[in-house]
Amino acid sequence: MRTTDLSELAAFDAVARHRSFRKASEERGVTASAISHAVSNLEARVGVRLLNRTTRSVSLTDAGAMLLAQLSPAFGDIGAALDTLNRFRDTPFGKVRINAPNSIAPFVLGPMIGPLLTANPNLELEIIATDRLVDIVDEGFDAGIRLGESLRDGMTAVKIEPRLRFAVVGSPAYFQHRPLPTKPADLMQHVCIRNLYPSGVGYPWSFTRDGEETDVNVKGPLALHDHELMIEAALAGVALAYVWEDRARPYVDSGRLLSCLTDWIAPEDWLYLYYPTRRYISAGLRAVIQALRAGG
Template identity: 45%
Template sequence: MNRERPALTDLTAFAAIASHRSFRQAADELGVSASALSHTMKALEERVGVRLLHRTTRSVAPTEAGAALLERLRPILTDLDDALGAVDGFRTGLRGTLRINAGESAARILMRKAVPRFLAEHPDMHVDLVTDGRLVDIVAEGFDAGVRLGESVPQDMVGVRFGGPARFVAIVSPRYLKKRPAPRSPSDLLQHACIRYRMQSGKIYRWELEKRGRSVAVDVQGPVTLDRDDLMVDAATDGLGIAFVPELAAEQSLASGKVVAVLEEWCPRFPGLMLYYPGHRHVPPALRAFVDVLKEVEPEVRAGRQSKKASPDR
């Protein structure tokens, strides 16, 4: 049936009244008088041919038809606000907070180039970068984007790769090697003190090694179990044993000679990090701008690291 479509302002007024369940509060939000809203609602109900609100002297509540309309109308108005916000961002510049959840190693990469460049280009923005070993539900926990290994990213997300290939490295202090010969194969690890890693699930990580297509998972033993890469590097530096950590976490200690790499032929590189965000909704202007910056700095990140390829969290 053909029917003249209600004005957007009328639908917005209805949504405000039904959400607040108050003409006065809706009027305050919209900057109009309560009597004007009352006339608007009367005209809207006449146009759609059905009562949308129950009114008494003390309360306002949507009818069954009104509740159904409100449920469908809310996401439409939200999408419209997002679209207008995206356009407004080109006029006024970006403002607000961009929330990103990332593992420790990924956060280090972002802080080297992408975040400083983004803030320099958009000085009214604030970046809330949360480091977390868990693979969180970024939508449920209020993040705009997450950063993890590509293989860990949910399939319904849009992803942007950055940072180049990644790998884990087995590291040990020269002091430790004065007492024990370096391992030459994964099986040799069973004769060594190793620093174990506890995953967020509570399980102990089995070292995953690979050489020429042959994969081996080793359940190492040792004097200490930790749940942070930086602590594992410290433990290896102090001579407590061999640690298996993201290369980025260990690169400074490797460069200074505090630790050395062993079993390097068993530590191949693999596709690295991915920034990801929901693919089913409008991309906020700030996130779109951050993705653009990430793509801009990608060549600089790769050139700066060269052989020191970064690696993600487990």
């Protein structure tokens, strides 16, 4: 097979997995028109239509689905074969694509990036931070990060650090005319920022102490899903915010925000790095796992 044939097959594989020429072009690092040209050349060469294209969608024909089913493990084997060359290098080589929630990525990945890349100069990290729930296989990621261990079948989960927890914070100006809450129920007498998932669905503020667990559906005129905006609103004295403790810490340490109900907030579930069980683990991904893995 000629090199151009393999390149065309790789272009088709990317489009078929993403159901998108644009996303395939981003993964392959070329223009969408180059991807389209490569797939058209492949279809002309084999004499069979592999993709159905409209202005809004891309879908597989029966022939395309059959080809993808055989190509995917083949490309996996090629990647694994190339990755074995890492044993002849001092450090891992190649790209590792990671997806992580935007709200926690700075605290989980931020401290790890510098030491990892310094120790592995041939490693390339590509991190996409979004609070949208992502299918890491369909979107071409090597691994993802998620709170809790509720993952779909076919995924391996590795417990990682740090373990995060929430904090309830407000500005000194907010508390000038209001007492600090001493128990979760007191929040019903306060103006609070309502927390949202990216989908727009709200979630309560959760607390636990001495085996007692309670959720509070707080009230207030502002609903947000971005923790940075919550911090800004709290700094402005608009309302109390329920945010990641690490995000609020610099403002609490400087006195610009006050933290309350600290004895009612327990650490969240562990964070997990997860990846497809049946996919080979590259040397680069192994390096990332080692850098993040929780001790004990």
